[in-house]
Amino acid sequence: MAEYAILYDASKCSACKGCQVQCKQWNMMPSSLGKDDNEFTGSYQSMPDLNGDTRLLIEFREEDNARGIEWAFSRRACFHCKEPACMDVCPVGAISQLPDGTVKLDSTKCVGCKYCTAACPFEIPKYRDAFNVSNKCTLCDDRTAQGREPACVQTCPAGAMAYGPRDEMIAAGKARIDELKAEGFDKAELYGETEMGGMHSLFVAKYGYETHGLVRDPKAKDITSLMAIMKPLTGIGIAAVVGGLGVSFLTAIGYEREDMPRGDKKEGKQ
């Protein structure tokens, strides 16, 4: 099966947050409705970060430069990495990779340990308190399995998102970068072609990765690879100790305490 991907174009995005709303609607994720429930972010951004009930967030970054005030919008959601760090650490196998590249978190299997959040270089999975599970974008695998686009893509009024075979999305993304560069946005670059083994959610970063808050050259967190090394080391350590003690046991078979006073000898031996 061909690999599929979303292509998000920050240069076309008007930050209307329609995708954010549609994601919640399709996936039945509630919004907090209470007054001041969301911390004020100092911008038009809805909440500071993704949360247990929010799988997709449009981020706002403002920059005051020679052209005047410029906004860099970013679509923050799971990138569906080809080498997903989250999947590697999940102790129950709740995260799997579908043939089209989607990295799916099955909430019916998740035990809410949050290891995936710790491993993901972008800290994407968020803990969903009410259900004791972690939550993240599933690339609407329920829709795509029926030949439909992800809900966010379908709803985008600005045409800033597309969904299709990954190679076509990469080609379209690169073409757009060329256009942007020709228009003078010389820092424009495409994110996700090679990052984390190749992502299934690509990003046209109009102002360059950093301005859009994208991690350059992301890697699974060091600590998770350290932990991965520790597991075999633990096994070896325990095996060595048990083996050593086994040898000690064999050499001590038939041991009799010589310096024991008479009468207590029996007890010392038992």
Add this chain to the structure above:
Amino acid sequence: MTRYIQRHSLMKRVIHGIVAVSCAVLIVSGFIVFVPVLGRAAGSDVVQVLRILHRVFAVSFIVAPLVGLIFAPKGFVHIMQNLFAKWDEDDKKFMMLFPKYLFAAKTTHMPKQHAVKSGQRLADLALIAASVLIAITGIVLWAGQYVTPEVFRISLLLHDVAFVLIAIIMCAHLYLGAGIFQPYRGLHRLMFGNGRVSEAEARYHWGHWAEEELASGKNVIEE
């Protein structure tokens, strides 16, 4: 008639028992989560039950020693004094001879020891340090949704480091303490029995201590 010395109080034995059972459950349940292949094979329902068990026994693992600390502060001070007792020549000699003793017990004569053997002092200290670390990081992991992913990550790593330490020390502790090692046969009764040690056993294991106890007679029982 045999003379016995009361080595461990009832409270100490009960606390040790609770901690031992908790530790065993924690090691097994933790191990299944620690090794993803095992957790995945067990399935998430089983892992979920294990995680709940892990928390229940984590509470007894942490609370039992704290109860001891509150109700028997003198006993705690005594344990600490023994652990940090200054090493004398016999202590050093014991430690030097111990590896040989493990593999050639029949031909190794060990020097007299005080209340806690020098080697055990080291092991106990490492065990206590690892236990404190695993308890603190465990609490942080439990409160995982309230800490940043960075704090969570570091706690997870330290929790695993402490786990490895404890698992390894436990192998040795079990081998010696439960008396699987022939020269230590019967020692399990000290913690899991009536807490008494016969004069001969006491002289063999903790010569200096036995002499002091027999001289003072305070904890000596004749039966």
